[in-house]
Structure formats: structure tokens, C-alpha cells
């Protein structure tokens with residue numbers, strides 16, 4: 049190699065060996081060695097080809113040589129005129145002649161397997177490398193005293209991810225989403241796909257009775273909620289909604305919040321004071337974690353679902369503090385793990401140590417359990433858990449949330465001291481009407497029928513993914529978490545899925561710990577089992593291709 053030249057990479061060198069061999073083979077085709085030797089131009093062509101093949105073989109990296117030991121590199125190098133013992137004009141031509149007839153067919157096929165032509169060769173895009181290498185966690189502690197300026201580095205990463213279409217956030221709907229949705233990503237690129245990205249387990253967004261209830265409330269009350277529920281935000285509809293939900297949960301005292309997040313945060317912040325304790329599942333939803341952090345420093349995060357760990361923590365706390373309150377906090381159905389705790393034991397333990405239990409049933413109420421009563425109904429705990437909070441956004445087709453208990457005092461207290469109830473405008477009349485109608489359908493035979501269809505699609509999806517060797521986490525529920533682990537693989541797969549028509553939320557830090565990324569597929573009653581199976585096939589193929597892409601583009605085996 050000329051030292052002034054940039055070294056060629058192995059791919060390029062193999063391409064050049066193949067090209068020279070092709071040219072040599074073409075120029076001798078149908079002719080005898082004597083004829084070739086007798087033609088000066090042919091001799092010259094073969095000499096040139098021999099020189100190029102030998103030089104390229106000599107330049108191939110040690111790494112390639114150690115790996116591809118089946119290629120006769122030394123024979124190729126020996127083709128160079130200086131490598132041919134009886135150097136002279138004819139010698140290289142004769143050497144190449146015998147190489148072409150004896151070794152070329154076998155060497156060519158081995159080289160072709162390894163070679164990617166330049167137009168297929170991937171250039172590693174530095175933006176893509178940066179986008180894939182970093183995690184949101186890397187930007188959580190920015191340096192600098194200017195709070196605004198120090199967000200720039202994170203913005204650079206977001207831009208790299210957006211540009212390489214590995215940014216899964218902030219997608220936009222172009223029409224009402226159903227089991228199929230038309231969306232665009234945040235660069236404005238459109239796609240249409242099987243939609244596991246909506247939170248609408250019972251497909252109420254398209255339900256005529258729900259839409260009609262919304263339209264009637266809009267007509268009767270207008271779009272606006274007149275104020276905080278502590279002022280004039282309530283309506284006849286929201287009063288009726290409180291009663292309907294109280295019936296469903298067998299907990300008569302309901303407090304409504306304008307979002308599920310506000311309900312989780314406000315319930316905890318309303319009840320717990322600095323000297324109290326919170327013992328919380330380490331994977332409980334963000335609204336509960338943040339409410340807990342805002343309420344007290346005495347916060348213990350226990351291993352996911354580990355009820356025995358709760359018992360030990362309560363025992364330890366009570367051995368030194370008999371005066372202050374303890375709130376034990378957990379999700380019902382966990383939103384990215386699709387599992388649930390043994391609530392019977394948890395509630396028993398709480399009573400034993402004079403602690404109170406709060407369960408967030410955002411994902412299970414309405415969509416699972418007898419009569420849509422969720423995990424509480426499945427564990428025969430209706431009316432028996434101290435505090436139950438939830439969100440309407442998954443199975444009730446609206447924003448909004450609630451806290452329910454059997455205590456009138458708790459209701460009044462949280463209304464006054466849970467900031468997100470008092471200091472935020474109430475659910476709008478339209479939202480209340482939608483949730484009320486949804487609650488009525490959930491309790492009706494139609495609700496059972498919808499849950500039946502929902503679970504058929506859930507089983508079809510889980511079964512097909514599992515049959516293909518993929519890992520579904522948790523238990524059958526409207527949330528099907530498909531474990532990926534490595535974020536790079538998840539991000540590239542997500543990019544492919546967008547183009548191939550499967551819409552699912554790719555979950556990574558801060559929703560899950562780093563290294564445990566996954567796709568959260570949220571199933572709807574209107575998904576047909578065949579759609580679910582088709583989606584599983586596309587997902588499987590996209591993951592396999594992404595894995596191959598990563599190992600060829602970045603050499604990373606994932």
C-alpha cells in the first residue's frame with residue numbers, strides 16, 4: 049500500500065479482489081494459455097489483475113485473516129509479480145492462469161459471501177451512534193449554573209434521535225385511533241399500522257353510546273368545567289359518576305380528580321405528612337412515587353411484589369415508631385410489567401401493623417376481573433381495601449381519576465389537602481358523561497362481551513409472540529410487555545416497526561430501569577386475533593433484522 053493513501057477497509061479489498069478476478073476470468077474465457085501468452089494485451093491485463101489481487105490480499109487486515117482462515121490469502125498474495133518465483137513476463141500470467149482454473153470457483157464463492165458491494169455497505173452515521181449509545185439517564189444531572197443553558201446537551205441528543213428516527217415519543221394521530229391508526233412521527237412522517245399504542249382497552253373511543261353521551265353533555269353544559277370541584281366544577285353528571293364508581297368498587301366515598309396522575313399524587317400528598325412513612329413497590333407508577341417523595345423523606349421502596357419485604361419493613365418501623373402513619377402503596381396491574389401483587393396478604397399485613405394500603409387500579413379496573421372489577425374483584429377484595437385510586441384514561445375513554453374509600457372523612461380531608469383536587473379545575477361535563485357511560489357499559493353484559501373479545505386478542509398476541517421465541521412478561525392482561533432488554537435493539541426495532549405498520553410504545557428509562565427496555569403492547573377489544581398474530585410476525589421479523597443491522601453496522605452482538 050502506498051503510505052500516502054488512506055487504508056482501504058476489508059470490504060473494499062475483497063470487492064477489489066473479486067473484480068480483478070472477474071476481469072481476468074473474462075479475458076481468458078474460451079482461450080488457451082498459449083493464445084493468451086501470445087497476445088500482449090491479454091498478458092498485460094492478467095499481469096495487472098494478478099498485481100491487484102495480490103496487493104489487495106496483502107492489505108487485508110490481520111483480524112480478517114484470522115477470522116476467514118478458509119480463504120487462501122497466501123496463494124492470492126503470491127500472485128503478485130514479485131511473489132512469483134520465476135519472475136519474468138510470463139510467470140505471473142501462468143500463476144494466475146492456474147489460480148483461475150484450480151482455485152477461483154471455490155475462493156470466489158467464499159469471498160462473495162463475505163463481501164458487501166459499496167452501494168449496500170452501511171456508513172455508520174455518527175448521529176445514529178450517538179443516538180443509540182446514550183440513555184436519558186446520562187443527562188439527568190446536567191452541569192452548569194444556568195438552568196436553561198444546561199438543557200442544551202440533552203437537546204442535542206434528542207435531535208440526534210429525532211433525525212435518525214429512533215425517538216419514540218410525541219407521535220401524532222391524524223384521525224381517531226382504533227385497532228388501526230394513522231399517525232405521524234415527530235418529523236412529520238406518516239404511517240398506518242396495527243395500533244397497540246392507544247390506551248383504550250374496551251375500544252370505547254369508537255363506541256356510539258359513549259360518543260352520544262359526550263355530545264349530549266356538550267349540548268347541555270358546554271365544553272367548560274366551571275372551576276375547581278371545591279368551587280363550582282361539579283355537575284349533576286359528576287355527582288352521578290361518583291355514585292356509579294362507588295357501586296362498582298363497593299367503596300361509597302369517591303373523590304374525583306382531573307387526571308389519574310393528579311389522583312395518585314394528590315391522594316398521597318393529601319394524607320401523608322413528613323413524619324409519616326411510605327412503603328412503596330419500587331415499580332409503582334410515577335404519580336405515586338412523586339407523591340410519596342413530595343409527602344415525606346421516610347420513603348422505603350420495596351422489591352417489586354415482595355409482600356414479605358413489606359411485612360419486614362412494617363415490623364421494623366413499628367418497633368421504633370408507634371405514633372405516626374404508614375401508607376403502603378402499590379399498583380394493581382403494573383403498567384409496564386403486567387403483573388400484580390397478592391393484595392389479600394398485603395392488606396392483612398397492613399392491618400396487622402396499623403398501616404393503610406393504597407392500590408392504584410388505573411390499568412385493571414374495567415378491563416379485567418368479574419364485571420370489570422379488576423384485580424380487586426379477582427382477589428375478592430371489593431370494598432375491603434383501605435384506599436383505591438385509579439385513572440379513567442385506559443378503560444373509561446377519558447382523562448380523569450379518583451380516590452375511593454369507605455370513609456367520608458378521608459374524602460373530605462383529601463378534597464381539602466390533596467392540592468391537585470382543590471387547586472385544579474374539575475373534570476369537564478363531557479369527560480364526566482363519558483366516564484359515567486363507560487362505567488355503565490362496563491357493568492353490563494356488553495362489558496363482559498367486550499372483555500371476552502379483549503382477552504381473545506390478548507391470548508392470540510401472547511401465544512404467537514411466545515411461539516416465535518420472544519419473551520412476553522407478566523400475565524395475560526390488556527398490557528403485553530415484550531421484553532427486549534438492550535435499548536439499541538429496541539430503538540432500531542421501533543424504527544422498523546413504524547415503517548412496517550405496527551404501532552407500540554417502546555419503553556426505556558425513565559419508565560423502566562436501563563437495560564430492560566421493552567415494547568408495551570396495549571390491546572383493545574376491537575383487535576382481531578388475526579391482527580394480533582400478524583403484528584407478532586412483523587415484530588419478530590423486525591427484531592431479527594434489527595439485530596442483524598446492529599451487528600453489521602456497529603459490530604455489536606445484541
Ligand SMILES: Cc1ncc(COP(=O)(O)O)c(C=O)c1O
Pocket residue numbers: 307308309310312333335379383408410411438439440441447448449
Ligand atoms: C398505574 C397508573 N397510574 C396513574 C396513571 C396516570 O393516569 P393519567 O395518565 O390518566 O393521568 C397512569 C397512566 O399513565 C398509570 O399507568
